[in-house]
Amino acid sequence: MRTIRLYPRLLGAHFRSLLEYEADFLILAAATVLMQVVNIVFLSALFAKVPVINGWTFWSVVTMFGAVALAEGVGSLFFDGMWNLAWQINRGELDYYLVRPYPVVLQSSSAAIGINGLSNIVTGGLMIGAGLAHSAIDWTPWRVALGVLLLISSVVIKVSINLGTNAACFWLSSPSPMFAFAMHQVGDLARFPLSIYPIALKAVLGVVLPFAFISFFPIASLLETGTSRWVGLLTPVIAAYCAGLAAFIFRRGLRRYESAGN
Amino acid sequence: MPIVEARGLTKVFRRADKGSGLAGSVKHLFARRYQDKVAVDHVDLSIEAGEAVAYVGPNGAGKSTTVKLLSGILVPTSGEVRIDGLHPQRDRMTVAHRIGVLFGQRTQLWWDLPVSESLAVLRDIYGVDHATYRKRLARFDEVLELGEILPVMGRKLSLGQRMRADLAAALVHGPRVVYLDEPTIGLDLAVKDRVREFFRGLRDEGTTVMLTSHDLADIEGFCRRLVIIDEGRIIFDGDLEAVKDRFARERILHVETTRPVPLETLRSSLPGAEVTLEETPLRYAVRFDRFAMTAGQAVTVLATLTDLADFRVDEPSIEDVIRRVYSGDLVLDDTGVPR
Structure with a gap:
């Protein structure tokens, strides 16, 4: 409990310094909103030509995009420090983390705030809202609960992939998060319905790096769209698996940590 | 524990x-x-x-x-x-x-x-x-x-x-x-x-x-x-x-006399110590083992031979000892006894 209470304290410590760079803050926020606007423009152009892709309508794909934006937004707003892990390892900054009575992974992830996450969360939320409003599902309490559970799981998966791929730096000994960033780029493919891809790519996005469980599968379940509706119900299980695996990779990596200056 | x-x-x-x-x-x-x-x-x-x-x-x-x-x-x-x-x-x-x-x-x-x-x-x-x-x-x-x-x-x-x-x-x-x-x-x-x-x-x-x-x-x-x-x-x-005590037992007594004293005289009256002339005239350096002789004894002996204008005792710092260990000049075993 103390662990959870302390997290906003650690993260919040950076908040004040963030506001010092007001222009930076505004530009980043505007850029993120702009990016999502571009996404929507692109989607509407696409769907003007093809009204339905493998059973997916414009609004259901907007919902998927929203889920990705939400997951990424939470990842940057609350856990952006993970992207500094390579740097933290290389500079030996984990030394002090390791002698403090607080989980090392949380000290690392709270080391920075990605304020662009805030606009991602807002736009992502709006996209999900709009997408769901245009869908024909009837909202039983059970479905609302399912929706919330699926979205939480989706966020957990994204953050876990961020952690797992960044923790690869314990082995790669590179001072930049290039590997994790490359994996993140691969994840962009999962913005679209998985069913349009060849089987190999499906396997990568569904199993190896389960980006498809951030948006495609859970949204398919929630909206009852596409052919593989039941798979999305596994999202919480996949989330637990990803979180466990990422934590395991991080812990193993930490044992390899060699500090700096030797 | x-x-x-x-x-x-x-x-x-x-x-x-x-x-x-x-x-x-x-x-x-x-x-x-x-x-x-x-x-x-x-x-x-x-x-x-x-x-x-x-x-x-x-x-x-x-x-x-x-x-x-x-x-x-x-x-x-x-x-x-x-x-x-x-x-x-x-x-x-x-x-x-x-x-x-x-x-x-x-x-x-x-x-x-x-x-x-x-x-x-x-x-x-x-x-x-x-x-x-x-x-x-x-x-x-x-x-x-x-x-x-x-x-x-x-x-x-x-x-x-x-x-x-x-x-x-x-x-x-x-x-x-x-x-x-x-x-x-x-x-x-x-x-x-x-x-x-x-x-x-x-x-x-x-x-x-x-x-x-x-x-x-x-x-x-x-x-x-x-x-x-x-x-x-x-x-x-x-x-x-x-x-x-073991490795920094050497002391150096620097003395300045009012008139020249033959080095031999000093050496014979301070057996066990090493007496040398320093660069400036009337100045002598006396190296001795602090367990063989005290600085006070050395000064007393010298004072009977001549008038002392000034004196000062140098004691080696632990720094000197450790520096000698680093440079391999002094090899210590586990008990601190030189090998």
């Missing part, structure tokens, strides 16, 4: 052997070659609660690596560490409350926060209650004069200010064991003195302190126990005063 205990502590670093330049790096991609470097080699160390231990050695001897092993930052390749009987990795959280670590070369302050805020964040991480925190801060302030630097951003601190703030940061939770790795590096003399005074205060309160330093003035007057490490091995572990 010792509060810090290491048995057979060994750390081997594996370094990629890349050869030089881009060609070497490319070659390494295909044929990986590694070199093992033994940084710490079967170190046995046992520190009792309340002890102040100086841990010295030349550059690259393995001092910092030992500190990182003893604080649980690094996992040993072999051997083990116990702090208060606890395993530093398995019981990391509990151990963290009991130890404080300062790396002089690196700060733990948040660079984008004022010092006061960094300390407050640490207070919350360690769960120190506000009353205790205020009391500690006030005490740090007495010696370290923290007041003036509390509102300063981490990134705007001078080196001396940073070190003072970092000392407070390392001790905010009142640890029982404190590792100080090069805590005076780069500081000017005034700040050094203040920091050293602070260490003495810590020691007097019964905190166990392990101090790693290049600057041997840090340890003189602070530690009773001296551990010397070289090439990853402990080459001496014993009483600082005993080392001085």
Whole structure:
């Protein structure tokens, strides 16, 4: 409990310094909103030509995009420090983390705030809202609960992939998060319905790096769209698996940590 | 039971052997070659609660690596560490409350926060209650004069200010064991003195302190126990005063006489001492073993031969002794006896 209470304290410590760079803050926020606007423009152009892709309508794909934006937004707003892990390892900054009575992974992830996450969360939320409003599902309490559970799981998966791929730096000994960033780029493919891809790519996005469980599968379940509706119900299980695996990779990596200056 | 205990502590670093330049790096991609470097080699160390231990050695001897092993930052390749009987990795959280670590070369302050805020964040991480925190801060302030630097951003601190703030940061939770790795590096003399005074205060309160330093003035007057490490091995572990008694027993008496005295006369009246002329006339240097003769006796003998205008006794510092050990001039075995 103390662990959870302390997290906003650690993260919040950076908040004040963030506001010092007001222009930076505004530009980043505007850029993120702009990016999502571009996404929507692109989607509407696409769907003007093809009204339905493998059973997916414009609004259901907007919902998927929203889920990705939400997951990424939470990842940057609350856990952006993970992207500094390579740097933290290389500079030996984990030394002090390791002698403090607080989980090392949380000290690392709270080391920075990605304020662009805030606009991602807002736009992502709006996209999900709009997408769901245009869908024909009837909202039983059970479905609302399912929706919330699926979205939480989706966020957990994204953050876990961020952690797992960044923790690869314990082995790669590179001072930049290039590997994790490359994996993140691969994840962009999962913005679209998985069913349009060849089987190999499906396997990568569904199993190896389960980006498809951030948006495609859970949204398919929630909206009852596409052919593989039941798979999305596994999202919480996949989330637990990803979180466990990422934590395991991080812990193993930490044992390899060699500090700096030797 | 010792509060810090290491048995057979060994750390081997594996370094990629890349050869030089881009060609070497490319070659390494295909044929990986590694070199093992033994940084710490079967170190046995046992520190009792309340002890102040100086841990010295030349550059690259393995001092910092030992500190990182003893604080649980690094996992040993072999051997083990116990702090208060606890395993530093398995019981990391509990151990963290009991130890404080300062790396002089690196700060733990948040660079984008004022010092006061960094300390407050640490207070919350360690769960120190506000009353205790205020009391500690006030005490740090007495010696370290923290007041003036509390509102300063981490990134705007001078080196001396940073070190003072970092000392407070390392001790905010009142640890029982404190590792100080090069805590005076780069500081000017005034700040050094203040920091050293602070260490003495810590020691007097019964905190166990392990101090790693290049600057041997840090340890003189602070530690009773001296551990010397070289090439990853402990080459001496014993009483600082005993080392001085054993290896720093030579004294040099510098005298100035009012008129010239033949060297032979001086030599015959001071058997066992070595008398030489110094550069300026009327000045002589008398080297003697402090256990064979006291400085007072030497002066008395000289005073019967001539009038002394001035005299002064030089005593070698522990620095000289350790320097001789580093250079291989003096080989000590485990008991501190030269081989």
